[in-house]
Amino acid sequence: MFEDFNMELYRTEARWQEGEYTVTRTSVWTAPGCHNGCGVLLYSKNGKLEKIEGDPNAPFNRGRLCLRCINMIEQVYSNDRLKWPLKRVGEKGDNKWQRITWDEAYDIIEAKYNEIKDNHGVESIATLVGTGRNSMWQPAVITRAIFGSPNLCFGFLSGDSCYQPRMTANLIKLGDCVISDCSQTHPLREKNSEWKKPEVIVVWGNNPLVSNGDGFMGHWIVDMMRLGTKLIVVDPALTWLAAKADIWLRGRPGTDAALALGFLNVIINEDLYDHDFVENWTYGFEDLVERVKEYPPEKVADITWIPKDQIVEAARMYAKAKPAAIQWGLAIDMQMAAMEASGAITDLMALTGNIDVPGGNIIQRYAYNRSKKYGSAIEYIPEEMLLKRIGTYESPIHESGYTPFIPPDKLLECLETGRPYPVQMLWLQGTNPIANMAGEAPRVYAAMKKVPFCVVVDLFMTPSAVAFADLVLPAAMSVERDSFRAWWTPLRSIARGAEQYEQSKSDEEIVLDLGKRIRPDRFDKYKDVNEYLTQLLKEDGGVDYDFDTLVERVNDFWDWDYTYQKHEKGLLRSDGQPGFVTPTGLYEFTSPLFDVWGFDMLPKHIEPVEGPYTTPELMREFPLILTTGNRLWGCFHSEHRQLPTMREIHPDPMMDINPQTAKELGINEGDWVWLENRRGRCKQKARFNIGLDPKVVRGEHGWWFPEKEGAEPTLYGVFDSNINNLTTMGVHGPTHYGAPYKSTVCKVYKVTPENDRVSPTEIVTRMGGFSYAKR
Amino acid sequence: MQKGEDNARYGLLIDYEYCTNCHTCEVACKKELGLKPGEYGIKVLEDGPRQNPSGKWEWSYLPVPTSLCNLCEKRVAEGRKPTCVHHCQSGIMYYGPVEELAKKLAEKPKMVLYSK
Missing domain, CATH: 2.20.25.90 (ADC-like domains)
Structure with a gap:
């Protein structure tokens, strides 16, 4: 093919x-x-x-x-692209700018940095970054190695709820991250003689065809289906993959931990587990056996709304398939029990002996260990500065450094209260928080307005730039930059194939420019980006060739990544002994670290904080469960809304509703409707989804309208259809991980001229937010 | 692959069992032919989703070449595949003489053959 x-x-x-x-x-x-x-x-x-x-x-x-x-x-070549550095001339929100040179922009940044360093301390500079793309390590280096601040934050993504819970659960249980094996780690792909096709793939909490999450190309699933792989799909909505699956488990949003515990219960009680792996390579199995007794399939069926027989059948099908892989996704992170669900699902992989076997869930590190991503330059932060990280002391896992971020929910509190110290400067690089991932976006908007100085590095003028920025710097696109990618494998060149648009600069160039100005002791040794990239490729036991050689090679597959059963071969631990990188050297069903930190050592179900069993009285006013954030083919998060070809495919924000529910509410397909709960409301267009549970609706995220006026109060209509008017900040699981973006509640009703007199964006930017409007 | 001198009729074979509606063919075609919004050289149509009496879901997508499709004659003359065939994310589109594609059509169910 x-x-x-x-x-x-x-x-x-x-x-x-x-x-x-x-x-x-x-x-x-x-x-x-x-x-x-x-x-x-x-x-x-x-x-x-x-x-x-x-x-x-x-x-x-x-x-x-x-x-x-x-x-x-x-x-x-969109004419909307940022062409040169811009300095704010009106008030914040006026969208009035003056063209300046890069040198002028750097002068302003350097002067502000010096003023903050002298008067407030560099820790009062905080950086916001976006999701995992080639703008992770650059802002981390700018923050830590150049400014010297320890405060790097996932752009107000409540509960760090994107891959951080799953990665952290992986790291705690087995010391490494695992991904599903569709042959992608070997250059020969399916022809690699050691590789085996997964007999079953469990697609859990993602629609990978559209989302391509975590470096996994979704259509690899289709490649596997064409080879005969069977699917189990866990999703509250009917996706194309769910329709093709042998078993589709339509669960209640936010109950994945309970479902995984139900699977574990069946697999243990029916003796379907891998005795060899459990006996030789794991710790704490007996404790897990005790815990799963609390989750018989009947009880799990009540919690998840999935029929008991389906749970049992799916657990058997997964356990009996050799090998089997679990392709998991974002939905697992976006719930109260994110860490608990992540741990329980990882336990499934271990219990069935699918860890690091061909066609199972394989252990991967970034190719040649060449990427530190968000963790870059942490070595430049001295211990006394680490202690100044905002909010970290409240979260032991953050404090221990399992996640390189400060907790976003705590940064928000800090902006609102000025404690432990006021933030003087925000640096935003590749993130547009109020349009995209900030929960309770109107609250974040109000808090970010308080910060005196803000720099935004982006491709286009965004609502976040208009609302907060003093300086806006134009970033180059991938085809215009020299860089490399080492997220999983292979190590890949990113080589410039076009001249940079107008005066845009690559993120790497911005790092070097600023580094040479502010920390010449650390950056003067690099003549240019090419030399800097060579250093990053070679340092700390990396590859033995330079950046130009990588450009010539294009792809370099690391044999470590395609070696199987690494724990048996002594390839994981620094002491060269067999086993995993954990305190016990074994896969840990129960984590002694969790015990030290004061958390439950075993997985458990946690009810969504709003829902039929926690807030029945609230359900009388807001009777529907709201799940958010399903992906769009043509738009990545808040990007691509400027582009006519993408907007032809996605003209409007869409919400999904079961036709029966819509009928009861007098809603026709294509009607504009309000989604509302006690935090706010937004409007999207109704689309019928026959497979969706009648009690569940789904809303899209990332919507703003570049075609509308940029200046406030319109602000590109960023709050008009913003599903994060309804989500939360400061509500997260006991480990500080996971927030209920995908399991809150709402009501839905038709938009009418009478109930649409003042736009949500005007309510947020001019009237102090929704609570004011309601009073 | 390159179109020969044989006057054979060429076409597209599509294994629509695995079409996911990813829009790649539509956009690739627009870019190749320089089409404006609203214009398509190939368009993906949808059937379903609905439940069959067995409970199994029926949900199919079918890319349909339009009269603007010229089977990427310029690309084919250069020795390339038509852009939809090249880029299809499921890898389910095949280009060639219809007689050859017809043989392939017999290999499995849920395929369609378009002649041009």
Whole structure:
């Protein structure tokens, strides 16, 4: 299926001339965003990108490409792109700017940095970053190595609820992260003789075809289906994959821990577990046996709303399949029991002997250990400065450094109260919090307004930039930058295939420019980005070649990543002994660390904080369960809304509702409706979803309208359809991980001229928010 | 792969069992042919979702080439695959002489063959 390409045209070198085009063979990874790093061919003429194709010689994507990269030219040369640094001249929110030079911008930043350092301490600079793309390590380096502040934060993503709970659960239980094995770690892919096809894949809490989360290309699932892999899908909504699955488990949002415990109960009680793995490689199994007794399938059925027989059947099907993989996703992170669900699902992988076996859930590290991502430059923060991290002392897992962030919920409290100290400066790089991932977005808007100085590095003018920024700096896109990707495998070049648009700069250039100004002791040793990237490739036992060589190689698969059963071979621990990187050296069903931190050592169910069993009285006013954040094909989070081709596919924000529920509410398909709860409301267009539970509705996130006025009170309509008017901040699981973005409550009713006189954005920007409006 | 001198009729074979509605073919085609919003050289149609009497879900997508489709004659002349075939995320589109594709059509159910 991915063969028969014309290999004379699709060459394996990194650059060649084809008629009038210079062809650059490399990968792309932000910006624009996405979690993948697909291989591409960039066809440019006179420094301008003219065409793009998927690279048939890239084992990652094998020629295919999604609509967003195919539409690259429209994005790179969109007239809406930021062209040069801008300095605010009106009030914040006026969207009035003056063009300045990069030197002027850096002068302003340097002067502000010095003033803060002298008068407040550098810890009062905080940085907000976005989801996992090629703008993770750069802001981390700027914050820690250049400014010297320990305060790096996931852009107001409550409970760090994107992959942090799942990764942390993996790290605590087995010392490494595991991903589902669709042959992607080996250059020969399915032809690798050691690889086996997963007999069953459990697609749990994600729709990978659309989301491509965590560096996993969703259509690899389709590749596996075509080879005969069977699916179990856990999703409250009917997705295409759910429709094709042997078993679709339509669970109540926020009950994944209970479901996983139900699986564990069946697998243990029916003796379907892998005795060899449990006896030789695990710790605490007897405690797990005791705990799962509390979760018989009948009880789990009551909690999850999934029929008991389906739970039992799915647990058996997963346990009996050899090998089987669990492809998990964001929904597991976005609930109160995020850490608990993540731990229980990891336990399933271990209990069935699917850890690091071909076609199971394999242990992966970033290729050649070349990426520290958000954790970059933490070594520059001295101990006394680490103690000044905002809010971290309240969360033992954050304090221990399992997550490199400060807790976003605590940063919000800090902005609101000025304790433990007022934040003087916010640095936003590749994040648009009020449009995208900030829970309770109107509250975050009000808090961010209080910060005296704010810099935004982005591609386009965004609602967050208009509302808060003093300076806006234009970032280069992936096709215009030199960088590399080492998130999982292979190590991939990101090589410039076009000249940078106007005066945009790559994130790497901004790091070096600022570093040379503020910390020449740390950055003057690098002549240019190329030398800096070489250092990052080689340092601390990395590869033995330079950046130019990586550009020539394009892809470099690390053999460690495609070696199986690494725990048996002594490849995980620094002492070279067999076993896992945990205190016991074993896979830990019960974690002694959790005990030290004062958490329950075993997984358990935690009810959503709002819902039919916790707040029945609230359900009388807000009778529907609201889940949010399902992905769009053409728009990555809050991106791509400027682009005509993407907006043709996604003209409006859509909410999903069961047709029966809609009928009862007098709602027709295509009607604009209000979604409302006690925190606020937003309007989206109704779309019927016959598979959705009648008691559950689903709302899209990331919506703003670049076609609308940027200045407040309109602010690109950022709160009009913002599902985060309804979500929470400061509500999270006991470990400080996981927030109920996907399990809150609401009511739905039609938008009418009478109930739509003042726009939600005006209520937030001019009237102090929804509580004011209601009074 | 390259279109020969044989005057054979060419077409597209699509294994629609695995079409996921990812819109890749639609957008790839728009870019190749320089089409405006609202114009399509290939469009994905939807059937379902609905439940069959057995309880199994029926939900299919079917890409339909329009009269604007020229089977990427420029790309094919250069030795490339049509852009929808090249980029299809499920890898389920095949280009060639219809007689050859017809043989492939017999290999499994839920495929369609378009002649041009």
